[in-house]
Amino acid sequence: MGGPRVTLPFSDAMADSIVRLSDLTLGYRRHPAIHHLSGGFRDGSLTAVVGPNGAGKSTLLKAMVGALRPLDGRVTLHGLTPADIAYLPQQAEVERDFPIDVLDTVLLGHWRRVGIFRSIGGALRRRAEEALAVVGLSGFERRPIAALSAGQFQRVLFARMLVQDARLILLDEPFTAIDARTTADLLDVVRRWHGERRTVIAVLHDLEQVRSHFPDTLLLAREPIAWGRTVDALAPANLVRARAMAEGWPEKGDDKAGPCRRAEP
Amino acid sequence: MTLYEFAVDPFLEFAFMRRALAACLALSLGCGPVGVLLVLRRMSLMGDALSHAVLPGAAIGFLAAGLSLWAMGIGGFLAGLAVALLAGLVSRVTALREDASFAAFYLISLAGGVLIVSLRGSNVDLMHVLFGTILAVDDDGLLLVAGIATVTLLVLALLYRPLVVECFDPGFLRAVGGSRGRLGALCHLVFLVLVVLNLVGGFQALGTLMAVGLMMLPAASARFWAEGIATLALTAMALAFASGIGGLLLSFHLNLPSGPSIVLAAGAAYLLSLALGPVGSLRTRWFPGRHPAA
Structure with a gap:
């Protein structure tokens, strides 16, 4: 590809990265969605993943939770087990009319501690109620989730992640189709996680939101365009380049694409 | 005829009616909660498909041992399970979706x-296998149905939490469930075994064509009465048992075949x-009444 090569500030040499990506290539049915991504997410960092549609942002999160096996390269978690990761998928495959109430949904966040058989005592229940208070849903404990709006349900999912108490939190477009007030409240929760030195990685579209709330950004267009401080990563030249790359993508599948050039020796 | 004569006398007078009543109770206890979970998992039609899948196994059991309950039961169980697994496998390794392969x-x-039964048996035998004879349930049959209900309730109690989460939010269970994300698949498999077991229980009372009736109809009806999973299961059990009683009485007094009577009673319910x-029915839609302020 034309243009100057990006030097990625968080290289493999960074010792304090909690997730390290090494020459990572991801895709579905042999069609790569991400090429040769290397770098690391610092422990305690708050990073936005930004890029045009089809840039491989969601794919990257799926690979980090282990739901997608890399075509090439690998994801290394440092000092983390899968139980230390909380993941909010873009469209959670949740049955929204399932007969379960808000508190029970939030209590699922305790799964790592209670598993299949252990009972949930008063202390764990109180933590779930506190989490509901943090997301502004006190008093909703016994509401069935079918009776909630999309924004309220997203608050419930954030409360469940609060209860999960995970060290790495992955959010895939958490504020899409969510009203402004809910977004502001949930951004407060994200800030709180950042203050607690948890690592948060969020796929986002709203660049203003990214600039004002996320210190670090990974700009992705199937290849990494920029990765570093948000002000640098979202510089106009980088955005133009990301858009130019997206325009080069075929509309449907890239069956005619040859093998990846850089994969060859 | 007084109500007592109508509703109680048949059971007091005839042992076969008492057995049939006990079989209905056992069936209701197992089929109620299994049916509710099937509905919640959007697998209602899969229950129907599985109930038909039981037939060739039962037919082979019938070929081998005549009208032996155990041979037909075990054959039916294996055939049902094989179809469930094959359909799941085909949908995983090919492009065909699971419902189509089912x-x-x-x-x-x-x-x-049907072909296997007709090779050997008479039309009467075929009718027996297809439509069941709850009025001819013997001790073995009762033990089988009661045993299946017991196993079902125990397994459901044991796996309640992951089964419910697997219905509600399978992605979450994959992420947190451990066993490298296979807990959900394991629960699904155990659940399918329970479905087939209960169909085998129902098949001997109601026949393969209608075994699923006492599973799905009460479960579907329960959604109009209850809103929690536990209350749904209890409602489905109660409705199934009530349909069983109603169907048996209908069948006794009007001299009708028992299987369709029971399923029609469940259909009326x-x-x-x-x-x-009270929950989401036509009445609440057309006459919503006053809603609370919040």
């Missing part, structure tokens, strides 16, 4: 089963629930 396998099974139940 339909394909159960049609093959049903046709094969479903239509009543649909019209009049």
Whole structure:
């Protein structure tokens, strides 16, 4: 590809990265969605993943939770087990009319501690109620989730992640189709996680939101365009380049694409 | 005829009616909660497909040992399980979706089963296998149905939490469930075994064509009465048992075949629930009443 090569500030040499990506290539049915991504997410960092549609942002999160096996390269978690990761998928495959109430949904966040058989005592229940208070849903404990709006349900999912108490939190477009007030409240929760030195990685579209709330950004267009401080990563030249790359993508599948050039020796 | 004579006398007077009543109770206890979970998992039609899939196994059992309950039960169980697993496997390794491959396998099974029975047995035998005879349930049959209900309730109690989460939010269970994300798949498999077991229990009372009736109709009706999973299961059990009693009495007094009577009683309960139940029924839609302020 034309243009100057990006030097990625968080290289493999960074010792304090909690997730390290090494020459990572991801895709579905042999069609790569991400090429040769290397770098690391610092422990305690708050990073936005930004890029045009089809840039491989969601794919990257799926690979980090282990739901997608890399075509090439690998994801290394440092000092983390899968139980230390909380993941909010873009469209959670949740049955929204399932007969379960808000508190029970939030209590699922305790799964790592209670598993299949252990009972949930008063202390764990109180933590779930506190989490509901943090997301502004006190008093909703016994509401069935079918009776909630999309924004309220997203608050419930954030409360469940609060209860999960995970060290790495992955959010895939958490504020899409969510009203402004809910977004502001949930951004407060994200800030709180950042203050607690948890690592948060969020796929986002709203660049203003990214600039004002996320210190670090990974700009992705199937290849990494920029990765570093948000002000640098979202510089106009980088955005133009990301858009130019997206325009080069075929509309449907890239069956005619040859093998990846850089994969060859 | 007084109500007592109508509703109680048949059971006091005839042992076969008492057995049939006990069989209905056992069936209701197992089928109620299993049916509710099937509805919640959007697998109602899969229950129907599986009930037909039981037939060839039962038919082979019948070929081997005549009208032996155990041979037909075990054969039916294996055939049902094989179809469930094959359909799941095909949907995983090919482009065909699971419901379509279920339909394909159960049609093959049903046709094969009818063919096998007709090779050897008379039309009476075929009717027996297809439509069941709850009024002829013997001690062995009762033990089988009661044993299946017991196993079902124990397993459901044991796996309640992951089963519910697997219905509600399978992605979450994959992420947190451990066993490298396979807990959900394991629960699904155990659940399918329970479905097939209960169909085998129902098949001997209601026949393969209608075994699923006492599973799905009360479960579907329960959605109009209850809103929690536990209350749904209890409602489904109660409705199934009530349909069993109603169907048996109908069958006794009007000299009708028992299987269709029971399923029709469950069908009547479903239509009543649909019209009049307090949760999301036609009544609540057309006459919403006053809603709370919040």
